[in-house]
Amino acid sequence: MQRLAILLLLLLVGCQEQAPQTSTDADPRWVKTATLVANSAATLSLTGVLRARYETPQAFQVSGKVATRHVDAGQTVRQGEVLFTLDPSDLEEGLAAARAELAAAEASLAVAEADLSRDRQLLEKDYLSRQAFERAELSVREAITRRDAAKAREAQARNALDYATLRAEADGVLIEVSGEPGQVVGVGQAVARLAQEGPREVEVSFPAHLRPPQTGELRMGERRIPLTRREVAGAADPASRTWRARYRLEAPLEERRLGEVVQTRFTLEEASSEARFQVPVAALDERGEGPRLWQIVEGQAQPLTVSLGRMTREHAWVSGEGLEAGQAVISLGTHLLTPGMAVRPLGEEGTP
Structure with a gap:
């Protein structure tokens, strides 16, 4: 009888110890979180070379x-x-030859004009036919043309000697x-x-995958000089795979040596007005129809649809509505989450 009472007592204690246990499915899942970091890679620093605007x-x-x-x-x-x-030896001889040719042409013209004058007198006395007189007129015109051509060649020879x-x-x-x-x-x-005196420019080579921005700045110690793009090469250089661009300085520059290497900085045009944020790659969930992040809303995991900009082995750059710098997102195990799942961020173990 005593043994039976002890056995009943042990069974009662065992039931009491098991009664408080409940399903672990109702307990929040502990998750690791990370904060969104605003993208700071919207600028590009490159070296440039100081050039003259006109290099002839x-x-x-x-x-x-x-x-x-x-x-x-x-x-x-x-x-x-x-x-x-x-x-100048050959050029001087060429000029002498041109002058001799001109003198010969002028002499021929003088002879033709004298013949024409005599033929005119004969024509008036009917001692010469009209046809012969017209031939004499044509001879004068031809002599004038040869004289003019010789004069032009003489001028060319004179210019050549000056050149x-x-x-x-x-x-x-x-x-x-x-x-x-x-x-x-x-x-x-x-x-x-x-390199002619006057405006100075900066020549910069950009990576082939980037289009040179319209504006930038030249960094001279503490001084910043605005730059405005003047021209871009029509094609990327096939050897270096870079775009060559020339930028005009919008402020005076103290005397610097041409060809000097200078520092420039540009805001990339491809950086859109929509903010971009950096997150760990593990925070990106690409299940379903597109990439998304997960945030904790009132103790539950909720998805955020995002657009993926670029990705490396460690980080991804995303953008989307509702994203803010410093916002916490779940950074590990996102492939196991479902909407509405109870979660709790690590670091709150000591809170009730």
Whole structure:
């Protein structure tokens, strides 16, 4: 009897210990959260090269052998200053030949005019036919034409001799000088490059996947100089796969050496007015019809539809309505969540 009472007592205690246990399905699931970080990659810093607005090749308008060189790279020159000269021997002979040809043409014209005057007198006395007189008139016209052509060739030869002296076409700095005495050059072959005085620009090369922005800034220590895009290359460089762009300085710049490397900064045009946020890749749930994030609303997991911008191995950049910097989202195990699931963020273990 005593043993039976003890057995009943043990059974009663066992039932009391099991009674408080309930289904774990009703307990909130502990989840890890992360905060949205506003995208700070909307700007791009690149190096640029300081250039002159006008950089013109200096070349002879006639061919020949370089006789003298009067300048060096980096030298400041004034408009009209002599840069190079060619050997003038052939040009001088060409001018002499043109002058002789002109003299011969003028002599022929004088003979034709004298013949015409005599034929006119004979025609008036009926000693010459009308046909012969007209032929004499045509001879004068032909002689005039030859005289004019010879005069033009003489002027060309004179100009060619003047072109044997290459002069600076404007004030500026010679950023490159390649011609040397004894070198034979052709018409239009550059022997120097002149950076003219005046506006300065910055040349920047952008990655092929980015279109150069319309504006930017030049960073000179604490100073910021606005930049405005003037031109963009028609195609990306096939070797470096970059876009070459020229930017105009919108403020005066103290004297700097051309070709100097400078720092520039640009706001990317592809960054839309809609804010973009950085989140861990694990926070992105791509089940269903599109990417989404999960947030905790009154202790329950609720999805947020987002648009995916770009993604790396660790982070994703998203945008969407209702997203704000500092907003908490579930960052781990999102593939196990369902709308309305009871969840509780880690870090609240000590709260009731």
